[in-house]
Amino acid sequence: MSLRLRLSLILGTAFVVIWALAAAWMLRDLRNQMMFSLDQRLVASARMVAGLIDQMPQPLASKGEGTHLSADQLSIPDGMACQVSSLRGEVLARSQHTGEQALDDQRSGFHDQVIDGDHWRSFTLARGEVRITTADRVREREALNRSILLAASAPVLVALLGSLGLLWLGVGKGLAPLNRMRDALKRRSPDSLEPLQVRALPSELQPLLETQNQLFLRIGRTIERERRLTGDAAHELRSPLTAIKTHLQVARMTEGEAREQALAHAEEGADRLHRTLEQLLLLARVEGSLSFDDGVLCSAEQVARLAVQDASHGDSGRIELRLPAGLSDARLDMPAALAVAAVRNLLDNALRHTASDARVELELQVFDDRVCFEVRDHGPGIAEQDLQHLTQRFWRNGQSAGCGLGLAIVQAIVQRCGCSLQFDSRPDGLRVRLQMPLRATAEQEM
Secondary structure (H helix, E strand, O other): OOHHHHHHHHHHHHHHHHHHHHHHHHHHHHHHHHHHHHHHHHHHHHHHHHHHHHHOOOOHHHHOOOEEOOHHHHOOOOOEEEEEEEOOOOEEEEOHHHOOOOOOOOOOEEEEEEEOOEEEEEEEEEEOOEEEEEEEEHHHHHHHHHHHHHHHHHHHHHHHHHHHHHHHHHHHHHOHHHHHHHHHHHHOOOOOOOOOOOOOOOOOOHHHHHHHHHHHHHHHHHHHHHHHHHHHHHHHHHHHHHHHHHHHHHHHHOOHHHHHHHHHHHHHHHHHHHHHHHHHHHHHHHHOOOOOOOOOOOEHHHHHHHHHHHHHOOOHHHEEEEOOOOOOOOEEOOOHHHHHHHHHHHHHHHHHOOOOOOOEEEEEEEOOOEEEEEEEOOOOOOOHHHHHHOOOOOOOOOOOOOOOOHHHHHHHHHHHHOOEEEEEEEOOEEEEEEEEEEOOHHHHHO
16 A cells, blocks of 8 residues: 555545534534524414414404414414414314314423324414414424535535545645655666765655665675675685695695695695685674674673683793783673684784794773773884774785784774774884773673
C-alpha cells in the first residue's frame, strides 16, 4: 500500500467519522426542531379556532351536534384535523379530515392516538364551555421529516465527497518532495555515490536527505578502503609468493646444502606471507563493522602481560615491563582483544628495530580515567619528516623486514576505540605513547 493511499485512508476515515457524527447531531436537532414547530402549529391552530368561535354571532352549540365545518371555515391548514366539543363530550363541530371516529379530547395538551388505523398527534385546548382539539397524521409528519432530512443531507454528502477529493489531492501535493527524492535516486547510476541534491525540500525531509548523503559517504569510504586494501594486498603478496616459488624451483634443481638452504628461504617466505595475511585480516576486521566485544574485560596489567607474552615468543628477556606501585585493577573500556593486539604490534615494531642484545621497555602510567602504555626501543630512531608516514599501510622505514601493517592496525584500533597515539623520535630510539580509556568504578561494579 502506497504512503499516499495509507494517509488518505487514515485521514479520510477520520473525516468520515467526524462528518457523520456532526451530521447525525445536526439532523437530530433538525428533527427535534421540526417536531417542535409542528407541535407549535397545532397549538397556534387551536388558539386561532378558539378566537374564531368567540367571534361568532351565534353560539356553536345551537348548530347541533356533529356539525361539519370546512377547513377554510375553521382556518385550519391543509392536512390538519380539528374538532370542537362541549365539556359534556358532545362533538359540536369538526373538519372533514377526521373521518367517522371522533378525536379523543378528554386530556388537555399533547397526546398521540389512533383513529381509523392512522396514528395522529393531537393537542387539546379547553376554552370556556368547549374543548378544541387539533391534530395531524404522524405519517405526514414523517414524510415531511424525511424530505427535510434528505434536503439537508445532500449538501453534507456533497461537502464530504468534495473534502475527500481535496484530501487526496492535498496528500499527493504534500508528498511531491518525497517523490522528487525518489526520482532523483532512480536517475542515479548504480555506482554513483555523490551527495543527493534535491531543491526546495521541506524541513521534515532535510534530516532524511542528510542521512542519505551520510550513508553515501560511508559507503564510498568503505568501497575506497576495500579497493585500497585489495590493491595493496595484491602488491604485497606478489613478492613473497614469487620468492617462495623461486626458492622451491631452486630446491628442485639442486641437491645437498643448496637445496636445504632454498627450502629454508621458502619456509621464511611462507611465514612472512602468513603474517601478512593475518595482519590484513585483522586490519579489515578493525576497520569494518565486526564486533570484538566478547564480554571479556581486562585490566591494564593483564593486557600488558598478554602483549609481552605474544610479542616475545617465549623470550621475555628482551622486553622489560615496568609497572607503577599500587597499579589500579580498573578494567579497560574497550575489547580486550583489540587492546592486546595494539600493544603487541607496538612491541613487535620496537623489537624489529632494536638490536638483539638490547632490550625494549614497556612502561604503564595510570591517570584519572586513562592508562598509558609507553613503548621505547633502542634503535636508530626515525627522521622527523617520516613520523607522519608511520601509520600508513605498507610503509616501511629503510630495510625493515615487516609488512608495514602493524602500526596501521594500531591506528585503526585507536580510531575505533577512542584512544590516542603519539610518536616521539629521539637519537637513542623511538618512544610510542598509547593511551586507552578506563571504565568508571560504578559501572565496573554494576
